[in-house]
Amino acid sequence: MTSDILDVSGVDVTFGGIRALSDVSLSVPERKITAVIGPNGAGKTTLFNVISGFYKANSGSVTFAGADLLSQPAHTRSANGISRTFQNIALFPGMTVAENIKLGAHAQLRTGLFTAGLYLGPAAREERELEQRMDETVIELLGLEDSRDSSVSGLPYGTQKRIELARALISAPRLLMLDEPFAGLPTTEKATMAAQIRKVVDERGVTVLLIDHDMESIMGMSDQVVVLNFGEVIAAGAPAEVQANPAVIEAYLGAEA
Numbered sequence: 366m367t368s369d370i371l372d373v374s375g376v377d378v379t380f381g382g383i384r385a386l387s388d389v390s391l392s393v394p395e396r397k398i399t400a401v402i403g404p405n406g407a408g409k410t411t412l413f414n415v416i417s418g419f420y421k422a423n424s425g426s427v428t429f430a431g432a433d434l435l436s437q438p439a440h441t442r443s444a445n446g447i448s449r450t451f452q453n454i455a456l457f458p459g460m461t462v463a464e465n466i467k468l469g470a471h472a473q474l475r476t477g478l479f480t481a482g483l484y485l486g487p488a489a490r491e492e493r494e495l496e497q498r499m500d501e502t503v504i505e506l507l508g509l510e511d512s513r514d515s516s517v518s519g520l521p522y523g524t525q526k527r528i529e530l531a532r533a534l535i536s537a538p539r540l541l542m543l544d545e546p547f548a549g550l551p552t553t554e555k556a557t558m559a560a561q562i563r564k565v566v567d568e569r570g571v572t573v574l575l576i577d578h579d580m581e582s583i584m585g586m587s588d589q590v591v592v593l594n595f596g597e598v599i600a601a602g603a604p605a606e607v608q609a610n611p612a613v614i615e616a617y618l619g620a621e622a
């Protein structure tokens with residue numbers, strides 16, 4: 366049996382006169398893939414930003430593994446076991462793939478980037494352990510062996526997306542939040558990305574919550590789909606169920622009109 370690892374309940378967010386989220390509730394089952402979809406402006410990014418602690422909710426609660434998240438600042442999410450990627454790739458182009466990935470773990474290192482310069486012994490040991498963990502876990506899992514020591518600039522977009530995924534995974538999160546993992550990918554690479562996200566769930570036991578517009582990828586890979594429209598949840602369930610829901614069809618047809 367699967368239990369829910371994340372519970373969003375009655376969340377309201379307003380910006381001036383705009384109600385970006387209205388009484389939003391959803392549950393994310395552990396070790397499953399949940400996708401949040403909806404037309405442009407539906408509130409998907411706002412929901413991600415509330416869970417991440419970047420936006421304040423006017424009311425409601427977000428509970429992760431039993432802990433109340435909304436009372437904790439954004440920088441505690443990593444320690445809580447939550448990691449995320451962003452809509453636009455934010456890698457350091459002059460650094461290598463491995464260096465970029467390691468940055469994802471530095472919030473967790475005891476010595477940290479700055480104290481590393483002062484206490485070389487423990488820092489060097491921690492760095493070595495981190496490299497080993499990186500090679501054994503994310504590099505191999507995401508098939509980045511060949512580009513490990515290459516500079517990020519010049520690598521194909523699909524590889525850069527995988528590096529972002531690896532950077533979010535190196536901290537061994539329980540919940541991985543992916544903001545548009547399929548955006549900008551050529552069709553041939555979408556299936557690879559979907560398969561790798563599924564691998565992360567099945568082999569590492571990570572729970573995935575993602576936002577995207579790519580219906581084919583989402584419907585093919587998700588265990589649960591939650592649909593937002595004008596800041597409200599209008600449907601939630603298995604992909605086939607959601608696809609056949611008249612309110613969902615109406616929301617998408619309305620958005621195209």
Ligand SMILES: Nc1ncnc2c1ncn2[C@@H]1O[C@H](COP(=O)(O)OP(=O)(O)OP(=O)(O)O)[C@@H](O)[C@H]1O
Nearest residue numbers: 380383384385403404405406407408409410411412
């Ligand atoms: N920081 C902000 N200040 C003011 N309004 C905002 C802010 N962030 C979002 N909004 C508004 O809240 C609503 C929901 O926006 P949001 O970006 O969450 O939608 P979305 O579903 O992620 O859209 P898209 O698919 O286009 O990324 C929109 O009306 C948007 O203009």
